[in-house]
Amino acid sequence: MGTAERRGAPGESVAERSQARRHKQAPDRDISGTERTAGRGGDEPRQDYRPLWVEEPAHRHPLPDPVRRAAVRAVLVISVTLIQAMVAFLCTLAGSWLAFPMVISGVASTVVATWAVVDVWVTRQVWNQRYGVVSEPSSTARALRRERRARRRQERVSVGDQERIRRTGGAGRLSHS
Known part of the structure; x- marks a missing residue:
């Protein structure tokens, strides 16, 4: 606070300066805005209660x-x-x-x-x-499993075809060489 502010305007009384200083001070934290203005006749509205800090969600989970x-x-x-x-x-x-x-x-x-x-x-x-592994399979893992199953199914079908051809004694082959 500078010298000019401390002394105030030339025509200002000591009571006016002290009242102005009182209004610049930090508001009481435990009194709501309506209770503060009630004591002064409600002539000047004051700020409502503002919390001292704001809780923010943690960015990381706490350690297990x-x-x-x-x-x-x-x-x-x-x-x-x-x-x-x-x-x-x-x-x-x-x-x-x-x-x-x-x-x-x-x-x-x-x-x-x-x-x-x-x-x-x-x-x-x-x-x-x-405990840290999420049990949901990712879409890429699901696609890889699907491809693997299709490959195994194709192998079983081709092995089954070979077995059927062998059992029939070669019948159905195009050439006998």
């Missing part, structure tokens, strides 16, 4: 529970590993006897943290393989 559990485990193990690495570094700088055991446990924790990350990946793949 087994994958979420594995991810939480991995985050906890990785955080403990990072803390151990920091403590090992600080113990090494201080020349403490704890430096060697912390480095050894840090190496072991790194192996466990790697396993935890791989566990998240494997759990996610397994969940997608079991």
Whole structure:
């Protein structure tokens, strides 16, 4: 707010300036528009209640529970590993006897943290393989199956024709060579 706005117009009283300032302030969130104007005689309409935020639908589905559990485990193990690495570094700088055991446990924790990350990946793949596949066949898969069935049917018909010709002893053939 600039100096000219603070001081107001030369003929403006202090009461008028404070009332103007009051109207510029943010509206009360817990009072509806009709209750706000009722106290002032309804001389000035105010904005109705506006929510603080608008819920938007999530673009992605949340993680399945087994994958979420594995991810939480991995985050906890990785955080403990990072803390151990920091403590090992600080113990090494201080020349403490704890430096060697912390480095050894840090190496072991790194192996466990790697396993935890791989566990998240494997759990996610397994969940997608079991539950993530939509059971509706796509139109291309349906067309391929239809073509495959027609080919098998044609092969059965041709094999049946050959069997019938063999059973009749060659009768019906155009040539006997």
